[in-house]
Amino acid sequence: MDEREKLRKFRELDDAFAEALKELDGGSGYDTPPQEDAASLEARRQEEEIERQRLFEQRLRALMSEYHLPSESVSTLMRTLLELGRIA
Template identity: 55%
Template sequence: MKSNKPRQMDEREKLRKFRELDDAFAQALKDMDGSSKRQQLERDQDAQREFEQRLRSLMSDFRQSDTSVDTLLRTLVELGKIA
């Protein structure tokens, strides 16, 4: 007569299942890290475009050339007012 208790996994089976779980967990972490980096890059690019548009608008409003703005920014950096 057979007993109705569940079959015990041997050590190899346990190790195989653990490796599968570990691999799946590692892949999930990689995917999360990759997507968060990609999202951060997209946010940074959007912020850069928005800054450039606002700067160009201000330069136009105040009739400032690229050269004059460049000179102003270099002066501010040299004086330690901006990094």
Template identity: 60%
Template sequence: MDEREKLRKFRELDDAFADALKELEGSKPKPAAVSNELADAERLREQEREKQRIFEKRLKALMAEYAQPADSVSTLIRTLVKLGRI
């Protein structure tokens, strides 16, 4: 193989390596995208916490309205879960 052929092969290899690096850099999430994903995840967690608070408030109100102790309600819920009703 002469020097020109070696130089051509080297350039092809160098170009392929540069293209591979560009692809890797393009697939990395941008810092802003990561920040947005974290903010979205935090919003979802906050929504879930709010749903949990609303559920607990409503459950306590129902327990008070029907004069049911926590143990009785807990047993009822476990039974419903075992039966596949909830």
């Protein structure tokens, strides 16, 4: 095989490898958007934390309603669990 043929085969292999990586990445390929800066990552993390807290409170209220528990009982239970180290 001459050098040109080797180079052509190498390029074909390289293209096939790049295509396989693109498929593994879910089709994102080489034109992925630039990395987010630290401020926007922190803002997004805070938004996600607020949403998780909102969903937790919503589920807790639904359970309290379902089991007819007053907030004082739930508060006492949470304090007890914290003191025993059962929750962080």
